[in-house]
Amino acid sequence: xxxxxxxxxxxDDKNLLQVTDHGSLKYPHRLNFYDKPPLYxxxxxxxxxxxxxxxxxxxxxxxxxxxxxxxxxxxxxTNAQCLKYLPLQATSAKTVDRDSQRRKDHLGHYVLRLAFCxxxxxxxxxxxxxxxxxxxxxxxxDTGERxxxxxxxxxxxxxxxxxxxAKYRRELLACYSGFKNESVREQAFESERYYKVKWMRxxxxxxxxxxxxxxxxxxxxxxxxxxxxxxxxxxxLNRALELTARALPRxxxxxxxxxxxxxxxxxxxxxxxxxxxxxxEPANGDEIKAEMVDDLAKKHFPVCMRAMHxxxxxxxxxxxxxxxxxxxxxxxxxxSIDEAIVFWRKSFDRITDDKFNKEYKYNIRHSYGLEGKxxxxxxxxxxxxxxxxxxxxxxxxxxYSPENLQTALLSTYSSRGLTSADLPEIMATVKAGHYHVAxxxxxxxxxxxxxxxxxxxxxxxxxxxxxxxxxxxxxxxxKAQQESGESMVVD
Numbered sequence: 001x002x003x004x005x006x007x008x009x010x011x012d013d014k015n016l017l018q019v020t021d022h023g024s025l026k027y028p029h030r031l032n033f034y035d036k037p038p039l040y041x042x043x044x045x046x047x048x049x050x051x052x053x054x055x056x057x058x059x060x061x062x063x064x065x066x067x068x069x070x071x072x073x074x075x076x077x078t079n080a081q082c083l084k085y086l087p088l089q090a091t092s093a094k095t096v097d098r099d100s101q102r103r104k105d106h107l108g109h110y111v112l113r114l115a116f117c118x119x120x121x122x123x124x125x126x127x128x129x130x131x132x133x134x135x136x137x138x139x140x141x142d143t144g145e146r147x148x149x150x151x152x153x154x155x156x157x158x159x160x161x162x163x164x165x166a167k168y169r170r171e172l173l174a175c176y177s178g179f180k181n182e183s184v185r186e187q188a189f190e191s192e193r194y195y196k197v198k199w200m201r202x203x204x205x206x207x208x209x210x211x212x213x214x215x216x217x218x219x220x221x222x223x224x225x226x227x228x229x230x231x232x233x234x235x236x237l238n239r240a241l242e243l244t245a246r247a248l249p250r251x252x253x254x255x256x257x258x259x260x261x262x263x264x265x266x267x268x269x270x271x272x273x274x275x276x277x278x279x280x281e282p283a284n285g286d287e288i289k290a291e292m293v294d295d296l297a298k299k300h301f302p303v304c305m306r307a308m309h310x311x312x313x314x315x316x317x318x319x320x321x322x323x324x325x326x327x328x329x330x331x332x333x334x335x336s337i338d339e340a341i342v343f344w345r346k347s348f349d350r351i352t353d354d355k356f357n358k359e360y361k362y363n364i365r366h367s368y369g370l371e372g373k374x375x376x377x378x379x380x381x382x383x384x385x386x387x388x389x390x391x392x393x394x395x396x397x398x399x400y401s402p403e404n405l406q407t408a409l410l411s412t413y414s415s416r417g418l419t420s421a422d423l424p425e426i427m428a429t430v431k432a433g434h435y436h437v438a439x440x441x442x443x444x445x446x447x448x449x450x451x452x453x454x455x456x457x458x459x460x461x462x463x464x465x466x467x468x469x470x471x472x473x474x475x476x477x478x479k480a481q482q483e484s485g486e487s488m489v490v491d
Contacts, residue, residue: 027102029149030088030141031134033236038107047111048260053085054108055264058129063463065132066434067441069455077461078136090142114257115264117245122265127241131234138226155228160194160219171212172219193222202227266387288334290343296333300474302439302467303396304385305329306412316350322393323360327367328379332468337368381466382436397435402427409442416446439464443474450477 042050060081064074082088088105089096109130116126138146165172172194179185199218205211205227212219220228251257288296297309308326312318318326323344330340344364345356362371369376385395396405406423422445429438440463444452457463458473 025091026099027106028091029152030090030102030145031137031149032102032106032109033153033233034106034109034240035236037110038103042107044256044260046107047257050104050108051111051115051260051264053104054112056085057081057133058112058126060461060463061129061132062125063434063437063440064461065128066429066432066437067455069461073455073461074132075136075139078133079140080460081462082133082136088137091145092142111260112264113241113244114248114251115261117241117248118265123238123241123245127234127237130237131230134233135226135230138229150225150229155197155232157195157197157220157228160196165194168212168214168219171214172221175210175212175219176221177210178223195220195222195225195228197228201231204231266383287336288330288339290335290339290346293330293335293343296471296475299478300471302464302470303408303412303442304394305467305471307396307408308393312347316348319393320363323363324367325380325385325393327364328377329467329471331368332379333471337365337370340364340368379466379468382439382464385467386435395435397430397438402430405430413442413446417448418442418445436463436465439470443470447474447477450481452477 057078061074061078064077069077086101086105086108087096088101089098091098112126116122141149173186173189176185176189176192179188196217196219199206199211199213199216202211202218202220202224205220205224206213206218210224211221251261293309294313297306301309305326308318308322311322312326327340327344330343335343341361341364344360345353348356348360365371367377382395385393386398388394396408400408406420406427409418409423409426410420422441426438426441429435429441440457441454443458443464444454444456455461458469464470
């Protein structure tokens with residue numbers, strides 16, 4: 001994987017844009033333009049894990065944009081996700097394995113390049129999310145380390161000397177903004193360094209009239225230098241993705257890699273930032289009984305599982321995959337095998353015991369790992385529900401018509417505080433294809449009485465990524481409110 005016979009050439013490459021003296025670190029900087037691919041062997045498992053962890057961060061960044069978070073809110077959420085899935089300590093942090101962290105970052109980026117170079121839409125979304133991640137890291141980097149990184153690359157800018165700055169002093173000062181006090185502005189201008197680049201490299205600064213233009217050159221103050229860096233990162237990544245797309249057909253015969261890349265690209269299209277893994281213990285600390293499921297569904301289930309439950313109660317039956325998805329959901333929520341058999345037997349009350357034992361009981365025990373190969377099956381995630389075909393056991397936000405979805409949401413959650421006034425915002429995110437954001441917003445609205453505010457999601461700003469995550473967090477909030485002595489009336 002990522003194997004090359006030219007490793008010595010890579011190490012001796014005179015064109016490698018990095019300073020030569022960095023001690024013993026293979027990755028001298030926390031910031032990275034990802035100029036060179038990872039030229040080493042990796043396992044398929046590492047290949048996939050590094051990509052998934054990075055994907056969780058990128059998809060949460062996209063979710064933040066859809067949810068219209070401020071830059072400060074986005075940075076806080078992204079930094080929290082990075083700390084959880086992809087920590088990158090500063091070079092001055094001597095007590096951690098910095099190379100190992102940066103190796104994972106490097107590898108994950110290149111795997112996702114392979115997954116997201118396949119279409120114009122995927123490339124656009126990937127570049128936008130990666131550029132945002134780079135900006136967050138750039139803003140949070142130590143000033144000294146950031147300078148070392150900038151000095152390690154040739155950004156093709158020309159420093160403006162004192163004579164040239166004095167020659168255009170009036171014009172440069174007129175474009176120098178960001179200060180309320182005029183004397184402070186002039187004082188800062190005198191100590192400001194300037195760089196010249198072609199004006200097409202800083203279109204955002206030209207648009208905002210923050211640079212002086214002359215002869216095709218833009219005079220950029222050092223405080224706006226980041227704009228050059230960010231633009232260069234985007235251009236570099238766009239070009240790299242196009243080259244990767246041309247080379248991708250060579251991987252078509254690799255049966256190990258293509259399924260992983262397909263899964264990654266589907267996950268990004270579904271907008272799923274992470275996989276939720278529960279403990280399998282009930283969220284309220286008590287064992288879930290079969291007779292409790294009706295009440296739990298009414299109070300705590302996401303609309304996908306609530307729809308399956310309602311269909312089961314209406315028809316006294318669920319099709320095979322519906323039973324599988326809903327049964328695994330209840331299993332992870334905390335319904336034991338004995339209680340599961342009781343629950344399903346009571347639900348299928350129009351058939352005989354003999355028919356139930358012959359046709360259904362084995363599959364229930366199989367899903368709990370007690371029959372067949374005795375595998376411990378996990379409940380289906382949002383990504384798996386989203387990418388399945390239209391059915392009565394998929395994601396309602398994706399598979400329902402707009403009219404049916406609005407009717408389902410109001411009938412399910414009107415008693416929990418959802419009103420018709422909330423629907424336009426939810427339906428706008430559905431129309432844009434951000435189904436998990438719509439589900440997260442429904443969670444926030446229906447749990448506002450528990451103190452959940454807009455933008456908080458299921459905790460720490462995270463979006464809903466798993467039906468069990470939704471239900472468990474809801475049950476956790478309900479339990480905390482009960483313990484605090486507060487009361488909530490649920491019809």
